[in-house]
Amino acid sequence: MSKVDLSFIFAVLTKGVMTTVIVTLGACVVAIVLGLFVGLTRVSPRRQLRWFSIAYIEFFRGTSMLVQLYWWFFVLPIFGIFLSPWTVGILGIGMNASGYAAEYVRAAIQAVDRGQYEASTALNFSRLTMMRRIILPQAMRAMLPTWGNMLIDVLKGSSLVFFITIPEFTSAAKQAADATGDYMLFFAVALFGYYIIARALITPFVRWLERRVSRGFVREQVA
Amino acid sequence: MSEFVLRFEDDLTKRPRASARRDELDLDIRRSEKVMNEPIVRFENVTKRYGALTVLDELNLEIARNEKVSIIGPSGSGKTTVLRMLMTLEHINGGVIWVDGEPLTHTQKNGQIVPASERHLRRVRAKIGMVFQHFNLFPHMTALQNCMEAPISVLGLSKKEAEARAAELLDLVGLGDKKNHFPIQLSGGQKQRVAIARALAMRPKVMLFDEVTSALDPELVGEVLNVIRKLSAEHDLTMLMVTHQMGFAKEFSDRVCFFSGGKIVEQGPPSQLLGNPQNERTQQFLNAVLETR
Numbered sequence: 350m351s352k353v354d355l356s357f358i359f360a361v362l363t364k365g366v367m368t369t370v371i372v373t374l375g376a377c378v379v380a381i382v383l384g385l386f387v388g389l390t391r392v393s394p395r396r397q398l399r400w401f402s403i404a405y406i407e408f409f410r411g412t413s414m415l416v417q418l419y420w421w422f423f424v425l426p427i428f429g430i431f432l433s434p435w436t437v438g439i440l441g442i443g444m445n446a447s448g449y450a451a452e453y454v455r456a457a458i459q460a461v462d463r464g465q466y467e468a469s470t471a472l473n474f475s476r477l478t479m480m481r482r483i484i485l486p487q488a489m490r491a492m493l494p495t496w497g498n499m500l501i502d503v504l505k506g507s508s509l510v511f512f513i514t515i516p517e518f519t520s521a522a523k524q525a526a527d528a529t530g531d532y533m534l535f536f537a538v539a540l541f542g543y544y545i546i547a548r549a550l551i552t553p554f555v556r557w558l559e560r561r562v563s564r565g566f567v568r569e570q571v572a
Numbered sequence: 573m574s575e576f577v578l579r580f581e582d583d584l585t586k587r588p589r590a591s592a593r594r595d596e597l598d599l600d601i602r603r604s605e606k607v608m609n610e611p612i613v614r615f616e617n618v619t620k621r622y623g624a625l626t627v628l629d630e631l632n633l634e635i636a637r638n639e640k641v642s643i644i645g646p647s648g649s650g651k652t653t654v655l656r657m658l659m660t661l662e663h664i665n666g667g668v669i670w671v672d673g674e675p676l677t678h679t680q681k682n683g684q685i686v687p688a689s690e691r692h693l694r695r696v697r698a699k700i701g702m703v704f705q706h707f708n709l710f711p712h713m714t715a716l717q718n719c720m721e722a723p724i725s726v727l728g729l730s731k732k733e734a735e736a737r738a739a740e741l742l743d744l745v746g747l748g749d750k751k752n753h754f755p756i757q758l759s760g761g762q763k764q765r766v767a768i769a770r771a772l773a774m775r776p777k778v779m780l781f782d783e784v785t786s787a788l789d790p791e792l793v794g795e796v797l798n799v800i801r802k803l804s805a806e807h808d809l810t811m812l813m814v815t816h817q818m819g820f821a822k823e824f825s826d827r828v829c830f831f832s833g834g835k836i837v838e839q840g841p842p843s844q845l846l847g848n849p850q851n852e853r854t855q856q857f858l859n860a861v862l863e864t865r
Contacts, residue, residue: 462708464707467659468704468708468710469662470659470660470661470697471700471704471771472721472770473722473726473774475726478726486712487712489713491640501665562755564712
């Protein structure tokens, strides 16, 4: 392996990691925002809103993520809608994950003790205030561990953006392996690379959130 | 029913008023005589069914202003349902509940009574406060925040006003030193006292107590009952209490209602109902309850 090769491979891998991280972060934000929104409409007293969210969840959770990306990228232009690969990657992966996220939100909201709803009624809260100030802060605590899983899935799923023309970490590792013939090394780099990104980005974020929303539930700080 | 209203009037003149507290609890005593004589809560043929099970069967019940009423009876007799319906936690299947001269879950439209909007519900509901058997404190908030949240986001008080009000009420229930404790750091009795302060912070006219000591260790029951005693002595509040504490019901209430099978089987002043019950079912129940003491 020559020096030129090495620096070239390093550059490709770095760029791949950056792409993966950016797509993951963007898709996470989309998944969290849309997941919360759709999860809340899923438990709305308005039937039309519930129907909308059920349809949304069924579509994004029930169909293949790669096929969804293909639709946004290759089919929408037929109808005159052109989206950049980055937009499709971030929105597409985020929306797919938000289908799952919405169900976590619903489950967590419905798991909040009935007494909390009754106390909120007795104190005359409006439904919106009750959700925002009483129910959601408690539901957040229950939904965070599942969200941690979801965000890690987003990270791993981000490799699919390669199929809509964005070279990312996995494809960069493949490229490096193809160029050098050292498959074991570069796929080991990819294997541990994903783990390290998850461990360095997502786990600390979720832990931090868990600590924040655990006020009043445990006497000691969570580890 | 009218004899109780009359007796209540006697009471009103006798009851020492703690004038310093009076206006704070937002009971306008300058109301006209007519309004004052009108019952603050009236159940008119109220029916509640769960499927085939009838929990309340055409219930008629009037509560006068400032009256303290205890509801006793076997489990499943509908006594808790009375409170839950008044707090709008249950849908009403028949009849009308009147609160302060207005139908609670209905509005009058062209002389007809139709189901009320959420807005109407919230306005009337503001007159009622409730304390639950299982406290239902907000676990993610301190005692002080528990008492501040609704005054701020429902009544629109400033943070400062709400804090002053909450602190004062926590002092009232003897928890001035526990303001910044989370519910998990409090004993059952302390939690229930925070719950009472939280309900009072909304300045209700009617307070509902739903078996508030049933989930407590026996030795913590006293501290909660003392707070209720203090409230009833110092404040103009109508109180409706479902309880199994016969001794307290006797001392605290102006009237005791015995429920069985979704109906009021017998009611009267505590000395009469608890001391010399006329109905066979009441006698049976009281014998069973008092035997266990």
